Amino acid sequence: MNMAVGKLRVxxxxxxxxxxxxxxxxxxxxxxxxxxxxxxxxxxxxxGTFEIHYINVxxxxxxxxxxxxxxxxxxxxxxxxxDGEYVLDYLQEHxxxxxxxxxxxxxxxxxxxxNAAVIEYFESNADGIGAIYDPGIAASTQTxxxxxxxxxxHDVTLYETREGDSVSFGDVDVDVLGPPDPYLENxxxxxxxxxxxxxHGETSFLLSGDAEDDQEAYLINNYESQLQSTVLKAGxxxxxxSSSEPFVDAxxxxxxxxxxxxxxxxxxxxxxxxxRFADRSIPGYWTAxxxxxxxxxxxxxVSVQTQREAPTDPRAIRDGEPVTPGTSGEVTxxxxxxxxxxxxxxxxxxxxxxxxxxxxxxxxxxxxxxxIATINADAEGDDRENLNDEYVVFENTGEESIExxxxxxxxxxxxxxxxxxxxxxxxxxxxxxxTGSGTxxxxxxxxxxxxxxxxxxxDTVIVTTDSGDRIxxxxx
Numbered sequence: 206m207n208m209a210v211g212k213l214r215v216x217x218x219x220x221x222x223x224x225x226x227x228x229x230x231x232x233x234x235x236x237x238x239x240x241x242x243x244x245x246x247x248x249x250x251x252x253g254t255f256e257i258h259y260i261n262v263x264x265x266x267x268x269x270x271x272x273x274x275x276x277x278x279x280x281x282x283x284x285x286x287x288d289g290e291y292v293l294d295y296l297q298e299h300x301x302x303x304x305x306x307x308x309x310x311x312x313x314x315x316x317x318x319x320n321a322a323v324i325e326y327f328e329s330n331a332d333g334i335g336a337i338y339d340p341g342i343a344a345s346t347q348t349x350x351x352x353x354x355x356x357x358x359h360d361v362t363l364y365e366t367r368e369g370d371s372v373s374f375g376d377v378d379v380d381v382l383g384p385p386d387p388y389l390e391n392x393x394x395x396x397x398x399x400x401x402x403x404x405h406g407e408t409s410f411l412l413s414g415d416a417e418d419d420q421e422a423y424l425i426n427n428y429e430s431q432l433q434s435t436v437l438k439a440g441x442x443x444x445x446x447s448s449s450e451p452f453v454d455a456x457x458x459x460x461x462x463x464x465x466x467x468x469x470x471x472x473x474x475x476x477x478x479x480x481r482f483a484d485r486s487i488p489g490y491w492t493a494x495x496x497x498x499x500x501x502x503x504x505x506x507v508s509v510q511t512q513r514e515a516p517t518d519p520r521a522i523r524d525g526e527p528v529t530p531g532t533s534g535e536v537t538x539x540x541x542x543x544x545x546x547x548x549x550x551x552x553x554x555x556x557x558x559x560x561x562x563x564x565x566x567x568x569x570x571x572x573x574x575x576x577i578a579t580i581n582a583d584a585e586g587d588d589r590e591n592l593n594d595e596y597v598v599f600e601n602t603g604e605e606s607i608e609x610x611x612x613x614x615x616x617x618x619x620x621x622x623x624x625x626x627x628x629x630x631x632x633x634x635x636x637x638x639x640t641g642s643g644t645x646x647x648x649x650x651x652x653x654x655x656x657x658x659x660x661x662x663x664d665t666v667i668v669t670t671d672s673g674d675r676i677x678x679x680x681x
Contacts, residue, residue, distance in 0.1 A: 252504070255377055255405040258299075259438070259490075259498040261512075262291045263530040264466035264473070265315045266442065268412065269296065270403065272375040278306040280401070280412055282319030285348040289319020291531045293326055295497070298533065303332035306372055308401070310414030311394040312344040312352075320352040328359040338372065340384050340399050341365040342392050366399055378404040382424060382432075389419050395441065396420045402434060406504025408542075409434040411456055415441040421452040432456045435507055435542055436500060439463045439489075443474025450481055459542045459619050460488050460509060460517075462500075467493035467527035479519040483656055488517035488540070488620050494525030499536045506543055510536035514623065520655035538673065540613075540621040574603025577666060577679050578635055582659035592641030595657055597666055599638065601630040611671030614638060616664050622652045 253273025260267045265284035271277055283292045296304075304327055310316055327334050337356065343349065356363050367386050372379040384397035398414025411434040416424070421440070424432060437458035440447030442465035461482055465473035474491065482489055490498050496512030512534045515525030577599060584594035597614070601607055610626040622638065625645060630636055636648055640658045643651040652658060659666075668677035 252376055255403075255408075255502045255504070257403075257410055257436075257500045257502075258295070259462050259464055259492055259500075260292060260295045261492040261496050261498075261528060261530050261532065262287070262464070263493075264442065264469050264471075265318065266310075266438075266464040267292045267295075267319070268438070269299070269301070270374075272377050273405075274375045276305050276375050277301055277303060278308060278372070278374060278379075279304050279323065280308040281310050281316040281414075282307075282323050283315075285314040285318035285346075287318065287530075289322035292319045293322060294531060294533075296323075303327065303335070305335040306374070307334050307337045308366075308372075308399060309337065309339045309352075310412070311340055311398045312342060312349050313394055313415065314344070314346050314348040316415070317348055317352050321348075321355040324352075324355040324359055324361060328355075328361065334359075334361050336362040336364060338364050338366040338399065340367070340394075340397050342384075342388065342394050342397055344394065368400075372401075374403075376405070378402075380404070382428060383413075383416065383420055385423060385427075389423060393419075400424065402432070405502045408502040408504060408507050410436050410438070410500065410502075411458075412438045413440040413447070415444075415447070417441060417444075417446040418449055421447065421449050425451055425455050429455060435459055435502075437461045439474065439478065441473075442469070442471070443478050443491075444471065445475040445477040448478050448481060453481055453485060453487070458487055460490060460507075460540070462498055463489055463491045463493075463522075465491070465493060466530075469493075474522070479522060483519040486618050486620060486656060486658075487519070488618075489519045489522050490517060491515070491522050491525070493527055494522065496528035496532055496534065497536060506541055508538050509540040509542060510538050512536050514539065516653070517621070518654050518656070521653060539623075540615065540619050541669075542619045574601055574605075575607060575609075575630065575668065575677065576600050576602050577668075577677065580659065580666060580679070580681055582664065582681070583661045584640075584657070588657040588661070592654065592657065593639040593643060593651070595640040595659055597638050597659070598635050599630065599668075600635045601632055604632050606631045613669045615667040615669070616658055617660070620654070620658055624650070 255273055256271040258269040262283040266281050267283045268280040282289050324334055366381055368381060368383050370381040380402045382402055383400035388397045390396040395415040395417050396419045398416045400416060401412045403410045432455045434456050437456045439461050443463045463474045492498060494515035499510040501508040513528050516522050577597060579598040581596050584591040588595060607630050609624040609628050609630055612624045614622045636650060638650045640652045640654050642653050645651060663681060665678060665680040669675045
């Protein structure tokens with residue numbers, strides 16, 4: 206293995222020289238500078254659709270990223286025990302013929318398990334690998350040696366990548382926030398992960414590899430509000446050593462994605478991390494129960510799409526059925542997220558048990574006959590202890606029944622409930638959607654949340670049809 210380690214240093218030396226020649230920008234855009242790509246730069250209007258695919262690879266992680274113009278980035282390649290099979294199958298199913306940027310967040314075998322196979326396939330049977338980005342800390346494993354052998358055999362460009370670098374990726378800004386120079390914690394691989402923030406218009410996504418408490422603290426100290434992102438990929442597969450409270454508070458995600466096995470031997474995601482997300486009312490998407498997860502951004506909002514419908518309340522996330530890694534199937538939109546967190550600037554502490562006309566859309570379609578009759582956001586007593594006294598009442602004010610199956614109800618934080626398939630609201634009748642758990646009836650439905658949904662100081666109830674048409678938006 207000493208031979209393999211030596212090869213990395215030689216190859217990375219080339220990358221260091223090239224990076225130094227373009228003022229902190231990874232080759233590909235020789236005009237880019239730190240000033241051009243700073244997270245503080247003003248947001249520009251975005252064009253096209255940007256996609257992030259979190260591939261269900263079990264106790265591992267692999268993320269495919271596609272720019273609006275079709276450029277591709279693959280961050281990590283899954284676990285060594287499947288030799289990249291799940292990742293390659295997914296890439297082939299989605300007609301990916303070239304990887305422009307292959308990013309190794311760090312060189313643990315559960316993140317580079319498919320590196321050698323991916324390099325071999327794309328260099329021998331497809332249109333190649335543009336470049337590889339590596340934090341530069343070696344590992345003494347056969348998986349790591351195989352990865353470097355593939356790099357050498359196919360003469361793929363390999364760059365040592367550090368904080369302050371950026372990757373040219375079309376209209377999407379890609380900022381490298383870690384690892385720093387010098388390395389943290391005696392070159393521990395997790396604590397020196399490549400950390401990427403990707404920004405498309407008003408939307409942004411943070412990929413923190415396996416960063417733990419030291420690197421998270423470094424990121425907070427050096428970037429603070431610049432960490433704020435629409436979606437966070439939970440660090441270290443949902444380990445309690447990552448996603449610390451200060452870090453999550455700095456990122457302020459509207460949703461979190463967790464990649465780990467359903468029966469993880471490490472109990473990922475841990476209850477401590479799930480509680481952190483639940484306490485902040487952050488919905489969670491877990492590859493183990495949602496399957497493949499695709500985020501599609503048009504620059505102003507994000508469509509969250511999954512293979513399976515499963516609980517997103519972090520406290521109930523384990524109630525979903527497992528999805529076997531490698532399971533094929535289309536994804537379906539489950540939620541839409543805005544481009545930036547919605548500020549709660551209401552000054553009223555009054556109980557809210559009635560609707561307002563502040564923002565209420567309507568059309569002449571039959572669906573518009575669904576109206577909100579009552580919003581009771583402030584349950585009697587402790588909201589957490591009386592979840593079913595927090596509710597929204599919907600009324601069909603039309604003259605015909607309306608099939609509500611597949612319709613969704615969301616709040617400002619993009620927490621979402623979907624009406625059960627086959628549910629019909631008859632003309633002139635009401636149905637009460639209660640926050641807690643219970644048995645659905647014709648008059649009462651239950652969100653199944655383990656924590657309050659509706660903000661006592663003001664929120665917005667958003668109703669969207671199964672075809673994606675937003676037909677109600679009522680603020681109180």
